[in-house]
Amino acid sequence: MKILIIEDEPELLDSISSFLISEGYLCEQASSFDAAMDKISLYEYDILVVDLNLPDGNGLDIVKTLKESDFKGGIIIISARNALDDRITGLNVGADDYLIKPFHLPELNARIKSLARRILYKGTNIICMKEMKIDTEKRELSISNELVELTKKEFDLLMFLIINKDKALSKESIAEHLWGDYIDSADSYDFVYAHIKNLRRKLAEKGAGDYLQNVYGVGYKFTEK
């Protein structure tokens, strides 16, 4: 899958692309409006990550241009502006998602994956992994064809971990993914811990392998190894 990242902060651009490359994506970078427009006209991309504030233009115009052409991929806007109307404008002109800076890279990864599933691999709502089968549409997990009852947050947690497979996820990024503004970071540890504990127990009860690893000083990691 080919991703174009349009972002004028070189450091952030580097971070995003190195994380996404490690996820196995093909990443290209554009650090200005003109560079981005050039790349779009020359190559095809599956997903675009667009910063709105570019030194020589507005990211929204890139989104508009793409939507007027026969672009079939997905667009995720990343912006430092948290204004609700910015978000609405962004989604109105055709962006598929909107992420506010500063964000966690696993969060961006999760958004890209979910967008890819929605747009690029239409109809493939089933993720299979060893004895686990996840229906993302129905939000159901079955282990060895047996349904596991998960709460909404537990399912979200499992999805976040699986999407960021083999990546160490900090408790903070998990908390932010699950609750967003609903919880302050200081309180999140206990709740994340409680959810992980419950999830582990439920997976173990149905005989799934222990894929949930603790990562010292960071948080948790989902791994098949």
Next chain:
Amino acid sequence: MRLLTKTTLFFITISLFVIFTGGILFYFSFRYIMNRQVQRELVSEMHQIIMHPREENIYITDSSQYYLPVHYSIKPIRSVTNPGVVFKDTMLIETLSGEYQPYCELSIETKMNGNPVRISISKSLIFSDELIKYILLVTLFLSLVLLIGIIFLNKYFVNRLWGNFLTTVDVIKDYRISESDHIELPESEVIEFQLLNEGFEKMHKRIRHDYLNLKEFIENISHEIQNPLAIIKSKIDLLQQDNRLEKSQTELVQSIQGSAIRLSNLNKSLILLSKIDNNQFPVREKVDIAKSLDQHIENYEDILLTKNITLAREYNNALIVQGDPGLISIMLLNILKNSIIHNLQSGTIDIKIQDSTLTIKNTGKKLEINQDDIFKRFIKSSSRPDSLGLGLAIVKKICDYYHFGIEYSCSDIYHIVTISIG
């Protein structure tokens, strides 16, 4: 004490003093003049008697002129010892009414037809006394009328003149640096008030200018901080993927991450506060409080379960408010978040909507901070150094923005936040 009251009191004191002493002076000088007049008349009477002595002892002269009874007597004496004219005030019985009345008596020892006699002529002062009395009364009455008139006129003019001043004071009272771009002050013909208005307008312009500068600075800072924060956060995410890190290094990264997130939350809150200040939430939609609350509660279900908190809802009626749905949602979210985070293990939360008030009552530890400071920014309990202390400040700000009333009270274990709409 109002300036008018003060000046009026001062004025009344002075006036009463002047009227009182003036009245006394007036009384005595008038009396003196009247007495002189009576004495003069008595003297002319005396000359007439000496020149044309009559038989009768007492009779009334010039009654047609003054209506004043005049008594006179001529008594023989042995010799003239004191030839001068002597005046004295005396009381004599009035033959008609039988009452004592004031008289002025003139007595002189002289020779009449060669015989030494004492002639006494007395003239009633009753009319001159009454005249003085009435003149005094009328004068006092007029003075009082004048005084009262002046007081009311003064009040009227002062109110008219100070009206502009009071309008200016009202403008200053309602003055909000964040809201008023331009201030409307009443025109005044009074130079002092013009100076005041001018001074205030100049002050307003200066403060407004500084305020806008500061506001812009804060906005810029807040937005500029987002990018470096995004970089820090992303680098930490990458660093955490590195499994070559030592334990101690991981701990450092963890610590950096915590601070970065705190800074990011702080920044987010400050941007929100400054946006409310800037009136960037013009949307007015109907928001159902109960509905919004239910959504938030659903999001907290797992956490409530983890902390074993019992949450009871009692919606007696629908509570609809006008406002930005996002902002109202943040307000409710922050109250709810507070009631959960500061709750005890196995505590309770009672949410009640009754008429136009929303009450959220939760168990919790005793408040460490002053109850009156609860809505101030950056006020937090020492047991929670990580908290920003902005949650309730934001709630208060939103309540103020929409003119909702908000109250906080606490007992030993209960904390109660009450919001009244309208």
